Amino acid sequence: MKQVAVVGVLVAALAIPAALLAAQATGPAAGTSLGNVTLTTRVMADGQPLAAGTYQVRLTGDQPTPVVGQSPDAERYVEFLASGMVVGRVLATVIPQSEIGQVAKGPRPGAGSSRVDLLKGNDYLRVWINRSGMNYLIHMPPAAS
Numbered sequence: 001m002k003q004v005a006v007v008g009v010l011v012a013a014l015a016i017p018a019a020l021l022a023a024q025a026t027g028p029a030a031g032t033s034l035g036n037v038t039l040t041t042r043v044m045a046d047g048q049p050l051a052a053g054t055y056q057v058r059l060t061g062d063q064p065t066p067v068v069g070q071s072p073d074a075e076r077y078v079e080f081l082a083s084g085m086v087v088g089r090v091l092a093t094v095i096p097q098s099e100i101g102q103v104a105k106g107p108r109p110g111a112g113s114s115r116v117d118l119l120k121g122n123d124y125l126r127v128w129i130n131r132s133g134m135n136y137l138i139h140m141p142p143a144a145s
Contacts, residue, residue: 030061034078034129034136037114043125043140045080045088050143055080055087057114057129057136064091078138092129092136100135104128108135 034057043050062077073094080088095103109115114129119139127138 028059028132028134030059032059034058034131035112035114037116037127037129039125039127040116041118041125042143044143045090045140048088050080050088050140053082055082057081057127057138060089076136078136090138090140092138095135095137097130097133097135104135104137 036054036056038054039050039052041052057078057080060077060079063072064075064077066072066074076092076094077089078092079086080090100108106117107115109128109130111130114127117126117128118124119126122142124139124141127136127140129136129138
């Protein structure tokens with residue numbers, strides 16, 4: 001009887017951390033605001049032009065199917081909102097703070113802030129949002145004028 005009780009306690013003790021990890025792995029909920037960003041140039045967002053300006057960026061509930069070996073939370077779709085209306089949508093790469101040094105070089109946004117940089121000879125606009133220990137990297141090509 002004592003052995004059954006010990007096994008039960010061990011199973012329960014192991015189940016709690018597993019449940020916490022599963023909840024943590026799902027990441028922030030759809031509709032979570034990642035903050036405001038100012039795009040310095042007109043870009044293409046999911047095939048549609050998005051004007052230069054200030055936008056609220058928020059997570060959606062949509063995620064692409066991960067490739068083999070990729071974390072299910074490695075990419076998330078985000079929406080760009082102006083005056084409360086969705087005006088663009090694009091895929092963001094999600095990288096934990098503990099791994100960002102292996103992926104991105106140069107100046108980084110502080111916790112709870114963002115950076116917008118024109119990269120690769122003006123070929124891409126990168127929006128980098130650092131929120132709640134996660135980094136959201138969004139790359140969009142400039143739109144034709």
